[in-house]
Amino acid sequence: MRERTEARRRRIEEVLRRRQPDLTVLLENVHKPHNLSAILRTCDAVGVLEAHAVNPTGGVPTFNETSGGSHKWVYLRVHPDLHEAFRFLKERGFTVYATALREDARDFREVDYTKPTAVLFGAEKWGVSEEALALADGAIKIPMLGMVQSLNVSVAAAVILFEAQRQRLKAGLYDRPRLDPELYQKVLADWLRK
Amino acid sequence: MRERTEARRRRIEEVLRRRQPDLTVLLENVHKPHNLSAILRTCDAVGVLEAHAVNPTGGVPTFNETSGGSHKWVYLRVHPDLHEAFRFLKERGFTVYATALREDARDFREVDYTKPTAVLFGAEKWGVSEEALALADGAIKIPMLGMVQSLNVSVAAAVILFEAQRQRLKAGLYDRPRLDPELYQKVLADWLRK
Numbered sequence: 001m002r003e004r005t006e007a008r009r010r011r012i013e014e015v016l017r018r019r020q021p022d023l024t025v026l027l028e029n030v031h032k033p034h035n036l037s038a039i040l041r042t043c044d045a046v047g048v049l050e051a052h053a054v055n056p057t058g059g060v061p062t063f064n065e066t067s068g069g070s071h072k073w074v075y076l077r078v079h080p081d082l083h084e085a086f087r088f089l090k091e092r093g094f095t096v097y098a099t100a101l102r103e104d105a106r107d108f109r110e111v112d113y114t115k116p117t118a119v120l121f122g123a124e125k126w127g128v129s130e131e132a133l134a135l136a137d138g139a140i141k142i143p144m145l146g147m148v149q150s151l152n153v154s155v156a157a158a159v160i161l162f163e164a165q166r167q168r169l170k171a172g173l174y175d176r177p178r179l180d181p182e183l184y185q186k187v188l189a190d191w192l193r194k
Numbered sequence: 195m196r197e198r199t200e201a202r203r204r205r206i207e208e209v210l211r212r213r214q215p216d217l218t219v220l221l222e223n224v225h226k227p228h229n230l231s232a233i234l235r236t237c238d239a240v241g242v243l244e245a246h247a248v249n250p251t252g253g254v255p256t257f258n259e260t261s262g263g264s265h266k267w268v269y270l271r272v273h274p275d276l277h278e279a280f281r282f283l284k285e286r287g288f289t290v291y292a293t294a295l296r297e298d299a300r301d302f303r304e305v306d307y308t309k310p311t312a313v314l315f316g317a318e319k320w321g322v323s324e325e326a327l328a329l330a331d332g333a334i335k336i337p338m339l340g341m342v343q344s345l346n347v348s349v350a351a352a353v354i355l356f357e358a359q360r361q362r363l364k365a366g367l368y369d370r371p372r373l374d375p376e377l378y379q380k381v382l383a384d385w386l387r388k
Contacts, residue, residue: 147206
């Protein structure tokens, strides 16, 4: 039993050392539980410490097995409204990119995700609202080379977040702990209780 | 009305000119309709002409709105069994990579997707079977830097297929038609009837 606890603690510390406090997503009205779960699972895979949401799952935060338990390891901070979410992120130095199919949107691969970055995703059917687009620092899009014009929101989130992972791996941002010591100890204590 | 038909034809030809006959997926027992739809939608976005499957959706091919109609624009060839699927792909010069969480699996970003490539994905819960792994030319995996060890199958497919898109865009493989003239006319006629 002692070995298992030791192994688990080593595993948790290994993951915590790769957490990226300056990479996140802001989910606006993403209602379908399997989408929210899949996005949190991708967040875990690329090291997001905390995700942000406005009005997730229509107010009833239900997770299903698609998340594979990742909602345990990625904090989800739910903001009362868009303005509060943007204030929180802007205060902490995040550049917020909105995903949008607009002509003037940049190719998502042109963004430097090694800087503090939040990517905003909108509801499955409607995408990001005009209000959120106006608040964002810029619009980005995924090149769609077929007949269909948009991707499922959890697929789009994965494509963009793994580009961020690719850039951060290259920049060595997973090679050393990035949480300040106090936050590291606080999260470690919380995770060990899970 | 005539302008609309002309615009539609131009749109269809534009997409057909970017179709990649030598990039595809092989889906082994991917049963959940929303996963199959999301994967076909990603296939359309990166220009896959035809996808391959063994035993999709437990035999009842149902698509739902997640696919956004992409199953209309990506052919799905269902093979009676794995051996038949591999024979078909190997005969046409495809290298088949299986996604698998094995220690010896290569990082998916190390693969040259500009060559004729098929990526094999397995069932949601179990992943690729041992039988399929043995038939494949190699195993690849997506670096998972968090606590959860695997991604949702449609998310994994998107991450890998958009890496293929990134490489093929860079190599200019979307800049000129890649279907032979006869196949081009055949598909064009079929698409115009849709």
